[in-house]
Amino acid sequence: MPTATTTSRFTGVDFYAFDTLLSEEERAIRDTVRSWVDDNLMPIIGDCYVEGRFPKELIPQMAELGFFGANLPEEYGCAGLNNVAYGLIMQELERGDSGVRSFASVQGALVMYPIYAFGSEEQKRRWLPRLASGQEIGCFGLTEPDYGSNPAGMITTARETPDGWVLNGTKMWITNGSQASVAVVWAKTGDIDDVRSIRGFIVPTDSKGFSARDQKGKLSLRASDTSELHLDDVPLPKDALLPKSGGIKSPLSCLTQARYGISWGAIGAAMACYDEAVRYARTRIMFGKPIGQTQIQQVRLADMLTEITKAQFLTLQLGRLKDAGTMNPQQVSLAKRNNVDMATECARESRRLLGANGILAEYHSMRHMANLESVYTYEGTHDMHSLILGQDITGLSAF
Amino acid sequence: MKIAVCLKRVPDTEMRFTIAPDGKSIDPAGLKYEISTFDEYAVEVALRLNEQQGPGEVTVMGAGPDGLAELLRKALSLGADRAVHLTAADVPFDGMAVAQALASELEGQPYDVILFGRNATDTGSGSVGAMAAELLGLPCVTAVMHLEVRDGRGTAQRTLEGATETITFSLPAVLTIDEGIARPRIPSLKGIMAAKKKPMETRPAQFGPVRLTVERLEMPPDRAAGRILGTGPDAVPELVRVLRDEAKVL
Amino acid sequence: MADILVLAETRGGLARKAAFETVTAARAVADSTGGGEVHALVVGGPGVAQVAETLGRFGADVVLALEHEALAHGNPEVTAATMAQRLRGGAYRLALFSASAQGRDLAPRVAGALGVSLAADVVSFEITGDAVLARHPVFIGKAIATLRLEGSPAVVSLRAGAVTPAEKPRPARVESVTAALDPGAARLVVTAVEARGAAKLDLADAPVIVSGGRGLKAAENFKLVEELAAAFGNAAVGATRAVTDDGWRDPADQIGQTGRVVSPGLYVAVGISGAIQHLAGMRASKVIVAINRDKDAPIFKVADYGIVGDLFEVVPRLTEEIRKLRAEH
Numbered sequence: 018m019p020t021a022t023t024t025s026r027f028t029g030v031d032f033y034a035f036d037t038l039l040s041e042e043e044r045a046i047r048d049t050v051r052s053w054v055d056d057n058l059m060p061i062i063g064d065c066y067v068e069g070r071f072p073k074e075l076i077p078q079m080a081e082l083g084f085f086g087a088n089l090p091e092e093y094g095c096a097g098l099n100n101v102a103y104g105l106i107m108q109e110l111e112r113g114d115s116g117v118r119s120f121a122s123v124q125g126a127l128v129m130y131p132i133y134a135f136g137s138e139e140q141k142r143r144w145l146p147r148l149a150s151g152q153e154i155g156c157f158g159l160t161e162p163d164y165g166s167n168p169a170g171m172i173t174t175a176r177e178t179p180d181g182w183v184l185n186g187t188k189m190w191i192t193n194g195s196q197a198s199v200a201v202v203w204a205k206t207g208d209i210d211d212v213r214s215i216r217g218f219i220v221p222t223d224s225k226g227f228s229a230r231d232q233k234g235k236l237s238l239r240a241s242d243t244s245e246l247h248l249d250d251v252p253l254p255k256d257a258l259l260p261k262s263g264g265i266k267s268p269l270s271c272l273t274q275a276r277y278g279i280s281w282g283a284i285g286a287a288m289a290c291y292d293e294a295v296r297y298a299r300t301r302i303m304f305g306k307p308i309g310q311t312q313i314q315q316v317r318l319a320d321m322l323t324e325i326t327k328a329q330f331l332t333l334q335l336g337r338l339k340d341a342g343t344m345n346p347q348q349v350s351l352a353k354r355n356n357v358d359m360a361t362e363c364a365r366e367s368r369r370l371l372g373a374n375g376i377l378a379e380y381h382s383m384r385h386m387a388n389l390e391s392v393y394t395y396e397g398t399h400d401m402h403s404l405i406l407g408q409d410i411t412g413l414s415a416f
Numbered sequence: 417m418k419i420a421v422c423l424k425r426v427p428d429t430e431m432r433f434t435i436a437p438d439g440k441s442i443d444p445a446g447l448k449y450e451i452s453t454f455d456e457y458a459v460e461v462a463l464r465l466n467e468q469q470g471p472g473e474v475t476v477m478g479a480g481p482d483g484l485a486e487l488l489r490k491a492l493s494l495g496a497d498r499a500v501h502l503t504a505a506d507v508p509f510d511g512m513a514v515a516q517a518l519a520s521e522l523e524g525q526p527y528d529v530i531l532f533g534r535n536a537t538d539t540g541s542g543s544v545g546a547m548a549a550e551l552l553g554l555p556c557v558t559a560v561m562h563l564e565v566r567d568g569r570g571t572a573q574r575t576l577e578g579a580t581e582t583i584t585f586s587l588p589a590v591l592t593i594d595e596g597i598a599r600p601r602i603p604s605l606k607g608i609m610a611a612k613k614k615p616m617e618t619r620p621a622q623f624g625p626v627r628l629t630v631e632r633l634e635m636p637p638d639r640a641a642g643r644i645l646g647t648g649p650d651a652v653p654e655l656v657r658v659l660r661d662e663a664k665v666l
Numbered sequence: 667m668a669d670i671l672v673l674a675e676t677r678g679g680l681a682r683k684a685a686f687e688t689v690t691a692a693r694a695v696a697d698s699t700g701g702g703e704v705h706a707l708v709v710g711g712p713g714v715a716q717v718a719e720t721l722g723r724f725g726a727d728v729v730l731a732l733e734h735e736a737l738a739h740g741n742p743e744v745t746a747a748t749m750a751q752r753l754r755g756g757a758y759r760l761a762l763f764s765a766s767a768q769g770r771d772l773a774p775r776v777a778g779a780l781g782v783s784l785a786a787d788v789v790s791f792e793i794t795g796d797a798v799l800a801r802h803p804v805f806i807g808k809a810i811a812t813l814r815l816e817g818s819p820a821v822v823s824l825r826a827g828a829v830t831p832a833e834k835p836r837p838a839r840v841e842s843v844t845a846a847l848d849p850g851a852a853r854l855v856v857t858a859v860e861a862r863g864a865a866k867l868d869l870a871d872a873p874v875i876v877s878g879g880r881g882l883k884a885a886e887n888f889k890l891v892e893e894l895a896a897a898f899g900n901a902a903v904g905a906t907r908a909v910t911d912d913g914w915r916d917p918a919d920q921i922g923q924t925g926r927v928v929s930p931g932l933y934v935a936v937g938i939s940g941a942i943q944h945l946a947g948m949r950a951s952k953v954i955v956a957i958n959r960d961k962d963a964p965i966f967k968v969a970d971y972g973i974v975g976d977l978f979e980v981v982p983r984l985t986e987e988i989r990k991l992r993a994e995h
Binding site: 427515574 | 677682739742743766767768770771773774775777778781782783784799803804805806807808809810811814815816817853855856858861867868869871874917918920923924925931932943949952953954966967968969970971973974975980982983987988
């Protein structure tokens with residue numbers, strides 16, 4: 018369907034009447050985030066990315082609008098949305114920037130979710146409303162320098178003491194690490210080979226022995242804080258433990274939440290690149306006609322639209338399954354793997370369509386292209402998800 | 417304070433459209449609709465008045481087809497408390513007919529302030545608010561771009577050509593809202609969820625007699641194509657020459 | 667033969683250009699129906715009746731003067747009530763206002779009081795048979811509606827600048843009228859009318875408008891626009907919504923869908939991309955000039971003449987050339 022509008026505001030991509038499958042609330046929620054991104058994020062994101070700065074001044078607005086932990090219950094200060102609506106929020110945030118969506122993913126799916134799923138009632142009441150309102154900023158400490166794709170191999174330890182726990186170890190590639198006031202850290206309470214002894218801990222970042230340092234020199238997710246965490250004999254009280262956590266499946270279930278959101282987010286990034294490519298193709302004149310009138314560019318645009326449309330319907334069904342309680346992690350793997358891969362293609366092809374202008378920060382595609390390399394790699398690399406699916410299909414592990 | 421805000425559902429003004437086969441209206445195919453821009457400002461003014469003045473109630477209402485309900489719910493998601501949907505398949509162009517439908521809904525209700533947008537972005541007549549005020553026998557200030565309310569009295573400022581006019585008035589009153597007074601807020605996600613639970617009454621609109629109709633709707637002739645005279649400051653002398661000799665505006 | 671009652675707008679005891687436009691239009695329409703009378707109502711402080719002579723030049727037969735100390739700044743309730751009272755007598759076929767700030771306020775009040783409909787903000791109108799046909803831009807100027815207005819009196823407001831004042835002298839007879847509502851009993855009081863800024867020329871009256879947008883990059887760069895306007899000598903300064911939203915200019919200077927709609931003889935758009943929202947406010951200008959560094963900017967599609975270039979170089983050069991031209995005359 019041709020864009021009938023003359024606005025510079027983003028109007029989404031909807032080739033197959035996708036909107037008709039959303040409820041009025043889901044559309045309204047998506048539109049609110051879309052407007053907010055247009056008004057508040059788009060004007061500054063190019064500069065933030067070049068400067069290597071996360072726009073933390075936007076956190077209070079995002080919190081007030083209810084973006085954090087949006088699919089968690091109202092009784093904890095959250096918006097209580099269904100998972101399709103939550104996905105649409107991630108889609109629209111990542112239409113702006115993957116780094117900003119990463120902030121929301123971490124805060125919601127990797128900090129608020131584990132407290133909600135594995136915490137005591139007291140922990141939930143103490144932390145969730147403050148994380149929802151942005152008064153506390155969280156990070157998720159799972160990955161280590163030598164344990165990325167294999168988190169079960171972690172060597173961070175939590176030794177029980179008469180007063181509580183003492184944690185030791187290093188975590189790496191931690192989004193929000195240097196900004197966070199609280200970290201959900203995963204550590205082994207038993208032998209270093211005992212995967213079942215992995216438990217989660219709520220660690221205030223001003224605890225003795227805790228430090229965070231930003232990792233410099235990134236060429237991707239530059240508008241996001243990525244840090245190392247160092248835990249040197251960090252003493253914690255007994256109630257720092259997330260009592261219902263246990264084994265690798267606890268942090269993995271958090272990752273499943275985040276990967277679900279990322280599946281939607283990648284569609285947003287792809288839409289942003291496609292939208293930019295279409296507008297440019299229509300107005301950029303070369304050899305006396307718009308470049309959109311050339312066959313090569315039309316094939317590019319047709320391919321992008323096809324991939325985005327496929328991903329939309331795939332991911333909507335994933336959301337409906339999640340809301341019905343029947344979604345499994347392998348289904349999330351398929352969506353994350355497909356959507357991020359197709360989004361990296363869309364970004365790259367859009368970048369190429371934009372020609373020389375496409376290398377400038379005032380255009381969005383190359384920023385998305387660079388960001389999506391991180392999204393391809395984190396939350397389970399593309400290749401890891403291939404093996405998750407392969408194991409599910411054949412019953413045979415090739416890890 | 418009890419505040420009422422009247423909204424109109426209008427086509428999204430950024431969209432391209434075509435004239436319908438009847439030659440009197442625009443073709444609705446593919447159109448998206450929104451709340452008329454000045455009416456959005458009016459909702460924002462209502463919400464802020466109650467935020468400043470202490471707890472009150474904001475009622476949003478309008479006459480229109482089924483699609484208006486979603487827009488009334490949007491106003492509820494911004495913070496309005498209740499909605500009234502006066503149903504009508506078509507809304508007459510005639511502002512007086514519409515004013516009569518709204519006035520009969522507003523009649524006898526203890527509203528302290530009734531707000532309208534300065535004009536609708538589709539018809540652009542700017543008549544309904546002041547007409548409704550006359551029908552209700554209430555004082556009216558139009559095109560308000562600054563407003564203060566205290567102790568049952570209001571002070572408003574309006575933009576005149578080259579000047580600003582200050583008017584004081586007693587409440588209850590009807591006000592129409594202009595540009596510059598407030599930017600609409602974005603609905604929060606909790607607000608969107610809460611909107612579903614707020615009351616919305618539905619009843620048929622009762623328009624007055626229609627005496628203003630559209631005979632014909634046409635696209636204006638395109639301006640003749642212009643030309644780019646050149647690049648940079650060196651093109652300026654040529655510009656001055658054509659303005660003087662060709663366009664004769666100097 | 668149709669008699670027409672015009673609300674002839676005054677401010678500070680002087681008739682505004684809007685008054686000449688509406689009297690001119692009324693005169694033409696009255697003449698087209700076989701020669702009716704044009705009566706002009708003026709409202710103000712003592713002495714406002716003096717405008718009768720100028721109104722007579724444009725064709726007013728009678729000037730109805732409501733003079734009262736408390737009406738120096740006008741009062742919409744009193745004016746509307748008085749106008750409605752005159753119209754109730756049934757002597758007039760049509761009541762005409764300018765669609766100025768004041769007229770847009772008064773016309774619907776009067777229509778509402780009489781229980782009749784209003785054709786607002788029209789660019790032309792005629793009486794045919796027992797209806798009035800009028801043309802009115804709708805959908806932010808993207809379409810023109812021909813409206814049919816039934817009932818008598820027909821209440822109409824005329825867009826500012828749609829009619830050029832034309833002299834067709836009549837010996838305007840002055841009649842004093844009393845207010846239909848005692849100003850002391852009105853529920854509204856106009857406490858002040860303050861001129862805004864040093865600008866003498868308003869956007870509605872200026873033959874030339876120089877307008878600035880985001881391309882100027884910072885509020886202080888608007889002085890380039892102001893200098894160009896000063897060079898023309900008869901220009902007002904406008905702004906786009908983007909720059910008024912950012913606080914660089916007064917919202918009252920905004921030209922566009924939610925701001926002012928203007929139709930000067932010459933509109934110079936400096937650093938303005940040409941968003942639909944802005945075009946709605948200026949597309950009726952007779953001649954449009956655009957200066958923008960982006961040759962694909964939408965403004966060049968509506969401009970009659972354009973210069974692609976850095977406005978920080980082009981505008982000062984244009985200012986210099988305009989000054990030179992005016993010095994020669």
